Amino acid sequence: xxxxxxxxxxxxxAEGNPLTVKCTYSVSGNPYLFWYVQYPNRGLQFLLKYITGxxxxxxxxxxxxxxxxxxxxxxxxxxSALVSDSxxxxxxxxxxxxxxxxxxxxxxxxxxxx
Amino acid sequence: DSGxxxxxxxxxxxxxxxxxxxxxxxxxDLSVYWYQQxxxxxxxxxxxxxxxxxxxxxxxxxxxxxxxxxxxxxxxxLxSLELGDSxxxxxxxxxxxxxxxxxxxxxxxxxxx
Numbered sequence: 001x002x003x004x005x006x007x008x009x010x011x012x013x014a015e016g017n018p019l020t021v022k023c024t025y026s027v028s029g030n031p032y033l034f035w036y037v038q039y040p041n042r043g044l045q046f047l048l049k050y051i052t053g054x055x056x057x058x059x060x061x062x063x064x065x066x067x068x069x070x071x072x073x074x075x076x077x078x079x080s081a082l083v084s085d086s087x088x089x090x091x092x093x094x095x096x097x098x099x100x101x102x103x104x105x106x107x108x109x110x111x112x113x114x
Numbered sequence: 115d116s117g118x119x120x121x122x123x124x125x126x127x128x129x130x131x132x133x134x135x136x137x138x139x140x141x142x143d144l145s146v147y148w149y150q151q152x153x154x155x156x157x158x159x160x161x162x163x164x165x166x167x168x169x170x171x172x173x174x175x176x177x178x179x180x181x182x183x184x185x186x187x188x189x190x191x192l193x194s195l196e197l198g199d200s201x202x203x204x205x206x207x208x209x210x211x212x213x214x215x216x217x218x219x220x221x222x223x224x225x226x227x
Contacts, residue, residue: 034215043116043204043218044157090157101170102147102216104157 002027002095004105012111013081021076021108023091032094033074034102035065037087044090050074061085081112117141118219120205126225132193135222139186139207145169146188147208147216148180152201163188195226 003026013019025031032051036044048059055067065076074091091105117140127133139146148160150173159172163182174180177195182188192199202223206216 036218043118043220044206045116046215046217049215101162101172102159104149104159106156 002031002093002101002103004091004093004103006089006091006105006108008108009106010109010111012113015083015112015114016080019078019081019085019110019112021089021091021110023074023076023105025072025074025091025093027093027095029095031072031074033065033067034092034094035059035063035074035076036090036092036104038090038107039087047076081110083112083114086110086112116217116219118205118207118217120203120219120222122222123220124223124225126227127195128227129195129197131195131226132191133195133224135190135192135203135205135224137188137190137205137207137219139188139205140217143207143209143217144186145208145214145216146182146186147206148174148188148190149204149206150201151204151221157204160190192224197226200224200226 005024034049035047038044048057050057050067058064063078088107090107092102119138121136144165147162150158160174161180162170166182177193180190202221204221206218208214208216
């Protein structure tokens with residue numbers, strides 16, 4: 001079965017500092033990996049995805065993520081955090097052996113402090 | 115704006131009642147997904163439809179059902195409501211391939227009193 005872990009419930013970072021939100025996954029086939037962001041009282045917004053190819057993928061709002069197959073990780077990163085990045089971040093995986101189901105992680109709340 | 119619309123935005127109802135949530139996918143998207151988001155359960159996948167047919171089922175209770183109509187809009191029916199059903203319900207849509215990301219609607223906040 002496929003699963004996603006986000007080991008940190010909360011990440012705090014100072015504005016202007018780099019940020020990392022961690023995600024690890026478990027699949028039996030090949031993973032398709034996604035990051036979403038949720039602002040208060042809003043739906044989830046797609047940030048970026050890894051399907052195949054370059055392990056470093058770039059997405060919206062200056063975010064990027066690095067796929068590491070040996071560590072089964074897909075950490076979200078940004079070189080310089082903004083206060084407006086404060087939100088709830090979800091990692092999701094789709095296992096190619098399990099059709100089109102998405103499995104979402106529990107979410108990590110990012111707080112960027114001014 | 116994701117292009118996915120959901121109605122109503124808010125719904126308040128009593129225990130034991132039945133409600134219907136509606137979702138219109140992005141233009142051209144054939145897949146519709148329903149999710150439940152509650153504070154203690156996170157984002158739970160309920161069910162997926164593809165071009166009118168049920169494609170995958172997640173943690174959906176027997177009291178809940180869904181369907182996708184020929185015009186591709188979808189409805190989620192929740193019956194015999196309990197206090198624990200209070201949550202945000204999201205609809206998402208995507209293209210047909212497995213590499214396609216999902217686009218989420220703004221959600222329906224259901225409060226059962």
